[in-house]
Amino acid sequence: MLRLSALAGAAVAAPFLSAGDAMAQGFKGDDQPVKIGYLPITDATPLLIAHARGLFDKEGLRAEAPRMFRSWAQIVEAFVAGQVNVIHLLTPATLWVRYGSKFPAKIAAWNHINGSALTVLPEIGKLSDLGGKTVAVPFWYSIHNVLLQDMLRAEGLSAVTKGAGAGGGVGPKEVNLVVLAPAEMVSALAARSIAGFIVAEPFNAAAEIAGVGKVLRFSGDVWKDHACCVTFLAER
Numbered sequence: 001m002l003r004l005s006a007l008a009g010a011a012v013a014a015p016f017l018s019a020g021d022a023m024a025q026g027f028k029g030d031d032q033p034v035k036i037g038y039l040p041i042t043d044a045t046p047l048l049i050a051h052a053r054g055l056f057d058k059e060g061l062r063a064e065a066p067r068m069f070r071s072w073a074q075i076v077e078a079f080v081a082g083q084v085n086v087i088h089l090l091t092p093a094t095l096w097v098r099y100g101s102k103f104p105a106k107i108a109a110w111n112h113i114n115g116s117a118l119t120v121l122p123e124i125g126k127l128s129d130l131g132g133k134t135v136a137v138p139f140w141y142s143i144h145n146v147l148l149q150d151m152l153r154a155e156g157l158s159a160v161t162k163g164a165g166a167g168g169g170v171g172p173k174e175v176n177l178v179v180l181a182p183a184e185m186v187s188a189l190a191a192r193s194i195a196g197f198i199v200a201e202p203f204n205a206a207a208e209i210a211g212v213g214k215v216l217r218f219s220g221d222v223w224k225d226h227a228c229c230v231t232f233l234a235e236r
Contacts, residue, residue, distance in 0.1 A: 033062035037075050037084030040068055041182055041200040043111050043229035044088050071181035072139040079105075079232070088229040093141040097232075104235035111229040114220030116144055117204040118151070119213045120196035121189065127155045127216070132172045133195035136180040136188060144198040145177070147222050189213045200228065 034056050038044035048066055050056060056063035067084055069075040072093060078084045080103055088111050089097075097103050124130065130152070137145045149159045152175050160174045170176045180188055185197040190212040197203070198219070207213035219226060 032085065033064050034086055035064050035084045036066040037069055037078050037087040038066055039075060039182060042115060042202065043200050046111050047086065047088055070183050085234060087232050089232040090139055090142040091227040091230055092143060093139060094230060094232050096141045106233055106235050107230045108233050109231040110227060111231060113225045113227060115228055116198060116200045116219035117215045118148065118196060118198045118217045119204045119207045120216045122214055124195060124216065127151055130175050130195060131157055132170050134176040134178055136178050136185055136194045136197040138182050138199050139179060143226055143228055147219050148198045151222060186210065186212065
């Protein structure tokens with residue numbers, strides 16, 4: 001199946017995208033129920049509340065119980081394979097799926113704006129303190145990656161990708177970026193394998209409550225009313 005490494009090139013992903021689209025096309029109109037896929041973050045709230053309140057049923061649609069995924073790679077896999085047909089997805093990732101991989105899909109609604117934060121170890125007091133350290137983003141194709149790199153450049157720091165555990169391989173003016181599933185970020189910060197992460201709630205608050213980190217910057221303070229997750233449907 002489509003793995004995170006495959007997301008670097010549309011040519012690698014194309015067979016999976018085509019196969020998933022062909023399989024899902026076998027369903028006829030209303031014969032296919034609403035199958036929601038989500039990650040356990042606040043971005044999923046509109047879809048989960050709509051299901052809990054029976055709003056799909058009121059529109060004459062059958063809706064299955066929402067299915068939880070732990071990473072963006074997993075939810076993209078399931079979406080293109082037709083296992084789920086309504087998902088919330090990072091805005092830059094929708095552009096990659098639609099145009100980079102030529103999968104016929106569309107944005108139906110914005111789920112939320114702002115709502116994310118850069119959380120760091122307690123001893124880090126300012127952005128420049130991240131020099132020589134590792135910070136996690138939820139996905140390369142994420143607004144979080146865009147915002148973080150914009151902040152780092154403003155501090156004269158360069159983003160590099162040297163992998164987890166790069167250690168001394170990162171220069172004092174470099175910040176090593178790695179991808180982590182949101183659900184893994186707080187534990188990674190507690191283990192000090194990363195110096196910070198940028199992601200949506202509830203993981204920033206969770207780190208503060210657990211005493212393993214603190215919010216350094218809110219994403220809306222960097223880019224007011226920025227897009228984050230959107231509701232994504234197959235074009236059909």
